[in-house]
Each structure stands twice: as C-alpha cells, then as structure tokens.
Amino acid sequence: TGRQLDYTSAEAGEDAATRELFRTGRTMGVFYTESPASRQLCIKSDSADYELLVLNTSIIRPASNRFIRIYLERLHGAPYQPLHESLRDVLSETFGVMVYQEDVVNVSAAFAGMPLATGDGLRKALSKKRPVKALAAYAEEFSAGAAALGRDPEVAQQVWHMVMSFAGYSFCKGHSCSYIQVAQQSAYLRAHYPAEFFAAVLRNGGGFYAPFAYVAEGSMVPDG
Numbered sequence: 270t271g272r273q274l275d276y277t278s279a280e281a282g283e284d285a286a287t288r289e290l291f292r293t294g295r296t297m298g299v300f301y302t303e304s305p306a307s308r309q310l311c312i313k314s315d316s317a318d319y320e321l322l323v324l325n326t327s328i329i330r331p332a333s334n335r336f337i338r339i340y341l342e343r344l345h346g347a348p349y350q351p352l353h354e355s356l357r358d359v360l361s362e363t364f365g366v367m368v369y370q371e372d373v374v375n376v377s378a379a380f381a382g383m384p385l386a387t388g389d390g391l392r393k394a395l396s397k398k399r400p401v402k403a404l405a406a407y408a409e410e411f412s413a414g415a416a417a418l419g420r421d422p423e424v425a426q427q428v429w430h431m432v433m434s435f436a437g438y439s440f441c442k443g444h445s446c447s448y449i450q451v452a453q454q455s456a457y458l459r460a461h462y463p464a465e466f467f468a469a470v471l472r473n474g475g476g477f478y479a480p481f482a483y484v485a486e487g488s489m490v491p492d493g
Contacts, residue, residue, distance in 0.1 A: 324368055328363075340368075353380055382414040464487065
C-alpha cells in the first residue's frame with residue numbers, strides 16, 4: 270500500500286508484544302538476536318529488559334560465552350562471591366563475570382592497580398591477532414601489581430585467566446547498547462507488522478537463515 274511505518278518514535282523497548290518476542294526467543298529476522306544461540310539465551314534469561322538484552326548480546330561473543338552458564342545461574346538467583354572483593358562493584362551489573370571490553374580496563378585497575386591507560390593498552394593488545402609478545406609484558410605488570418596489593422597468587426591467576434578470555438572476539442558496552450536499540454525497533458516491526466517485516470527481510474537478502482526459513486516463520490505469524 271506504500272504505507273510508511275514510523276517505528277522509531279515508538280517506545281519499542283516498553284512495548285508488551287515486542288518484549289514477549291524477546292522473552293520467548295521468537296526473534297528470527299530480528300537484528301543481531303536471531304541466531305539459534307541468541308534465541309536460546311533470550312529464552313533462558315527470560316528477560317526483555319534493555320540492560321539484560323545488552324548483556325546477552327555481549328556475553329554470547331567468544332570472549333565471555335564460556336561464562337554463560339554461570340551468568341544464567343546467578344541471574345536466576347544463585348548466590349555467589351566475586352573472585353575478589355575488589356571486583357564486587359566493578360562487575361556488579363554483570364553478576365561477577367567479565368562481559369564487556371571495558372571490564373578488562375576496570376578489572377586490571379581494581380585488582381592489580383594498573384593505570385587505566387595501561388589497562389586500555391591491554392584491552393587493545395587482546396584484540397590483536399598475535400598479541401603474545403605484548404601480553405607477556407602486561408602479564409608481568411598485572412602479576413607485580415597484584416602482588417604489591419597483597420592479592421592471593423591463585424586468585425590472581427583466576428582473574429588473569431578471565432582477562433585472557435578477551436583474546437577472543439568481544440564487544441564494548443556502547444556497541445552492544447546500540448545493537449539492542451536497533452534490535453528492539455526491529456522486533457517491534459515483527460510484532461506489529463509481521464507480513465511487511467518478513468517481506469523486508471527477504472528483500473534485503475535475508476539474514477542468518479535461508480529464505481525458505483523466513484517464509485516458513487512468517488507464515489506461522491498472524492498479521493496484526
């Protein structure tokens with residue numbers, strides 16, 4: 270019909286139908302949350318809150334996805350202690366798990382007393398393809414700083430191991446925030462204009478799945 274859909278003015282994140290799509294993992298076609306792993310994480314976290322969706326889209330990246338089970342247990346009420354008391358406030362919003370690139374900087378400062386600029390250098394080194402030489406120097410500085418602050422060597426090793434997980438692909442928090450904003454707007458369209466939404470997905474070349482999968486998914490969603 271040529272109708273223009275002004276979805277950007279809607280409070281997509283507070284829309285009940287949009288939130289239900291995230292809670293139930295019905296996000297095929299929805300920006301950056303449609304992979305099987307992302308959909309399962311939506312279901313298991315049982316949340317459509319913006320902050321947790323941001324966390325979900327970061328923790329599923331290779332750097333921190335080994336901690337997903339721990340995160341989900343803590344999200345649903347399992348008691349826990351941070352690896353060290355100095356990390357309680359630093360990692361409070363992520364349930365004691367490092368999730369964002371910024372956590373490398375903040376954890377290095379809080380636990381090992383490293384200057385923020387040095388921690389940021391470590392963050393950048395971890396993103397390189399072959400950071401071995403640079404990381405050896407950072408590991409020495411981290412160890413020395415932790416020892417100077419009287420940290421238990423075994424705990425220091427555990428914290429460094431978590432830092433090293435960021436040698437895998439990871440997101441900064443701002444990146445995830447912007448992605449989820451787009452995802453919420455995308456899900457709003459799917460929730461309220463499914464025919465137009467799936468037609469647009471197909472015309473745009475699809476996404477994670479083959480075209481027939483979107484056709485099948487769209488055929489099961491009542492329009493309106």
